[in-house]
Amino acid sequence: MLEAIRDALDVMMARDPRVVVFGEDVGYFGGVFRATEGLQRKYGPSRCFDTPISETGIVGVAVGMGAYGLRPVAEIQFADYMYPGYDQIVSEAARLRYRSAGEFTAPIVVRMPCGGGIFGGQTHSQSPEALFTHVCGLKTVIPSNPHDAKGLLIAAIEDEDPVIFLEPKRVYNGPFNGHHDQPVVPWSRHPLGEVPDGHYAIPLGQAALRREGAAVTVLAYGTMVHVAEAAVEETGVDAEILDLRSLVPLDVEAIERSVKKTGRCVILHEATRTSGFGAELSAQVQERCFHHLEAPILRVTGWDTPYPHAQEWDYFPGPERVGRALRAVLEG
Amino acid sequence: MTEWGPLSLHVPEPPVRPGGTPDFHHLSIPQAGAVRRPPVDVPAHEIHDLAYSIIRVLNRRGEAVGPWDPGLDAEALKAGLRALLKTRAYDARMMMAQRQGKTSFYMPCTGEEAVACGFQTALAKGDMNFPTYRQQGLLIAQDWPLVDMMCQVFSNERDRLLGRQLPVLYSVREAGFFSVSGNLTTQFVQAVGWAMASAISGDTRVAAAWVGEGSTAESDFHAALVFASVYRPPVILNVVNNQWAISSFQGIAGGESATFAARAHGYGIPSMRVDGNDYLAVHAAACWAVARARRNLGPTLIEWVTYRAGAHSTSDDPSRYRPREESDAWPLGDPIERLKNHLIVLGAWSEERHTQLRAEIEDEVLAAAREAEAHGTLHDGPKPSTAAVFEGVYAEMPRHLREQRQEMGV
Numbered sequence: 230m231l232e233a234i235r236d237a238l239d240v241m242m243a244r245d246p247r248v249v250v251f252g253e254d255v256g257y258f259g260g261v262f263r264a265t266e267g268l269q270r271k272y273g274p275s276r277c278f279d280t281p282i283s284e285t286g287i288v289g290v291a292v293g294m295g296a297y298g299l300r301p302v303a304e305i306q307f308a309d310y311m312y313p314g315y316d317q318i319v320s321e322a323a324r325l326r327y328r329s330a331g332e333f334t335a336p337i338v339v340r341m342p343c344g345g346g347i348f349g350g351q352t353h354s355q356s357p358e359a360l361f362t363h364v365c366g367l368k369t370v371i372p373s374n375p376h377d378a379k380g381l382l383i384a385a386i387e388d389e390d391p392v393i394f395l396e397p398k399r400v401y402n403g404p405f406n407g408h409h410d411q412p413v414v415p416w417s418r419h420p421l422g423e424v425p426d427g428h429y430a431i432p433l434g435q436a437a438l439r440r441e442g443a444a445v446t447v448l449a450y451g452t453m454v455h456v457a458e459a460a461v462e463e464t465g466v467d468a469e470i471l472d473l474r475s476l477v478p479l480d481v482e483a484i485e486r487s488v489k490k491t492g493r494c495v496i497l498h499e500a501t502r503t504s505g506f507g508a509e510l511s512a513q514v515q516e517r518c519f520h521h522l523e524a525p526i527l528r529v530t531g532w533d534t535p536y537p538h539a540q541e542w543d544y545f546p547g548p549e550r551v552g553r554a555l556r557a558v559l560e561g
Numbered sequence: 562m563t564e565w566g567p568l569s570l571h572v573p574e575p576p577v578r579p580g581g582t583p584d585f586h587h588l589s590i591p592q593a594g595a596v597r598r599p600p601v602d603v604p605a606h607e608i609h610d611l612a613y614s615i616i617r618v619l620n621r622r623g624e625a626v627g628p629w630d631p632g633l634d635a636e637a638l639k640a641g642l643r644a645l646l647k648t649r650a651y652d653a654r655m656m657m658a659q660r661q662g663k664t665s666f667y668m669p670c671t672g673e674e675a676v677a678c679g680f681q682t683a684l685a686k687g688d689m690n691f692p693t694y695r696q697q698g699l700l701i702a703q704d705w706p707l708v709d710m711m712c713q714v715f716s717n718e719r720d721r722l723l724g725r726q727l728p729v730l731y732s733v734r735e736a737g738f739f740s741v742s743g744n745l746t747t748q749f750v751q752a753v754g755w756a757m758a759s760a761i762s763g764d765t766r767v768a769a770a771w772v773g774e775g776s777t778a779e780s781d782f783h784a785a786l787v788f789a790s791v792y793r794p795p796v797i798l799n800v801v802n803n804q805w806a807i808s809s810f811q812g813i814a815g816g817e818s819a820t821f822a823a824r825a826h827g828y829g830i831p832s833m834r835v836d837g838n839d840y841l842a843v844h845a846a847a848c849w850a851v852a853r854a855r856r857n858l859g860p861t862l863i864e865w866v867t868y869r870a871g872a873h874s875t876s877d878d879p880s881r882y883r884p885r886e887e888s889d890a891w892p893l894g895d896p897i898e899r900l901k902n903h904l905i906v907l908g909a910w911s912e913e914r915h916t917q918l919r920a921e922i923e924d925e926v927l928a929a930a931r932e933a934e935a936h937g938t939l940h941d942g943p944k945p946s947t948a949a950v951f952e953g954v955y956a957e958m959p960r961h962l963r964e965q966r967q968e969m970g971v
């Protein structure tokens with residue numbers, strides 16, 4: 230998925246001279262995860278460069294550049310380090326269009342690796358998507374595979390509004406289904422590891438159907454899509470899996486269609502439970518599908534604690550917990 | 562178009578990249594003993610020059626010279642050497658432990674041991690450090706048990722942080738070592754708050770804030786300076802300039818335009834630059850700043866000039882962004898070699914005794930590692946409790962967490 234992200238940046242930098250890429254260690258080194266490797270060499274240091282360690286500075290200058298007319302793509306080294314930049318995201322990027330009556334806008338993308346599964350402890354594992362989806366004026370995107378990552382990132386860069394682009398780092402180098410004791414599978418052996426050349430955009434706001442099924446709808450995004458697939462396979466439950474891909478805007482039609490068909494819904498995310506994005510999804514399903522529901526909607530999420538280091542696999546909502554919810558919702 | 566032609570962006574570049582010849586010409590280094598030592602009640606504006614020089618005590622021959630010689634006796638110097646060696650041996654052992662899969666992660670302070678070790682001995686019991694992940698020397702210099710530190714690194718059953726925290730982000734209140742945050746610079750301003758609290762309470766304790774030069778870019782650094790400037794609390798504001806912030810050289814943090822010590826000038830805070838690889842200079846400058854704090858004269862900012870000789874962390878490979886030989890070309894040398902040579906010049910030490918001490922320390926570190934490993938390592942042996950995941954989120958566990966704990970079945 231890293232290559233796909235790099236490819237998207239490369240395609241857009243080549244097509245559009247307004248695209249500039251920056252962040253901590255992003256220039257010469259190519260980022261701590263190497264997502265921007267080679268871009269400085271190819272496009273020069275004024276289009277791909279290192280920044281001081283200041284997330285408020287990174288997002289703040291992106292807003293200024295966007296207002297000028299550039300298309301900045303900023304990297305926050307880990308989503309866990311986004312907080313100093315949060316004011317610039319929430320109070321500035323998200324509202325600039327509204328408060329200036331469209332005179333100024335912030336067509337920026339803020340990329341950030343998120344999620345756990347790498348023994349990163351509480352400061353390299355967080356999934357803060359709900360802190361963004363709660364903010365009007367922002368779009369929030371989270372791919373689960375290389376094919377989508379490239380198409381969604383291109384769409385995000387072409388978007389007129391600020392887009393938060395969350396990259397589940399555990400699937401950077403291969404799909405991860407939550408079975409941490411099994412060997413890592415590379416993307417080359419996964420159908421969605423196939424990334425078309427050149428430019429293609431996946432419109433924001435379209436979920437992808439990952440598995441058709443009749444018994445229950447599973448709503449997931451990011452790493453949890455792969456966990457859902459494993460749980461479905463292991464329990465034999467005939468679930469329909471929707472990969473939401475974009476949380477705001479949200480593909481409510483796809484959700485509604487699926488839940489009305491199955492009558493049951495399980496929602497997954499790695500982030501903490503209380504006020505997580507699952508709460509919004511649950512409300513949407515209840516409002517739209519109440520008369521079709523045959524069981525209470527269930528959520529499987531991270532616990533409401535900081536992400537622990539040593540107890541990582543006790544925390545991560547793996548296939549076993551998801552499987553239990555699938556069975557429970559069928560009995561309910 | 563103006564008569565000046567089109568604009569262009571300045572993007573700082575380090576003097577050399579991998580494949581090039583190391584070059585430290587930009588760093589101007591005064592002779593040891595050349596920088597004056599003002600009285601501790603000197604007004605900030607009278608020592609602006611100290612922010613553009615480097616305070617040094619040990620000269621090339623290993624002699625202690627000039628007004629900053631702290632006059633430490635041979636026993637104190639040997640204790641310092643021991644702390645430096647122990648810190649280096651500890652780092653080496655933990656780096657190896659990470660490669661052996663006993664921990665997920667480690668961060669060494671190789672090359673900059675003298676900064677933390679020389680500083681700690683200037684503090685008194687009750688003072689509080691707000692360290693970053695690279696100040697393990699603060700603990701080791703006060704003989705905090707290595708086994709305790711290792712148990713944290715191994716996230717085992719004896720980990721005082723219950724397996725929750727990333728290795729090296731220690732917390733040892735008893736040793737005046739504040740809980741290290743993974744988020745850079747957040748603690749720099751907290752140290753100012755702690756020092757303000759000491760002043761509010763009419764106490765005598767002082768605080769020490771720590772940050773890397775790269776992290777001075779964060780707003781929290783500037784917030785710390787303005788609060789320190791306004792309330793003049795007893796705090797030492799330490800900036801460890803080890804030249805690199807992961808792959809970014811110090812120019813990316815603004816080091817091309819002014820020194821990090823000079824950041825204090827706009828706030829009217831006394832500041833100085835000190836040779837961080839010179840144990841004597843470190844100790845002397847630390848004592849000077851601590852004396853100011855203790856006498857209610859307010860904050861001091863110190864830029865420690867040093868070099869990160871090792872990798873940023875076990876996840877990093879510095880040869881990708883700087884020449885491999887750069888560490889050897891670092892003009893301020895190695896802190897251990899320099900202190901050893903000084904002791905030899907004093908007639909209080911020899912190469913043989915040094916070799917013997919190093920061997921003793923390596924044995925001590927190895928024995929500590931064996932003891933810590935007996936309590937488990939990240940993937941092997943006894944582990945911290947799973948229930949600990951839910952404890953300590955709040956003073957009292959709320960209902961929803963009790964329910965989640967039950968759901969997990971612990």
Ligand SMILES: Cc1ncc(C[n+]2csc(CCOP(=O)(O)OP(=O)(O)O)c2C)c(N)n1
Binds near residue numbers: 803807873
């Ligand atoms: C708020 C925040 N942003 C980014 C990071 C990622 N990060 C960890 S260490 C580091 C470099 C810090 O360099 P410096 O302050 O010079 O200290 P050094 O590592 O050299 O001791 C970065 C960017 C972080 N931990 N926190």
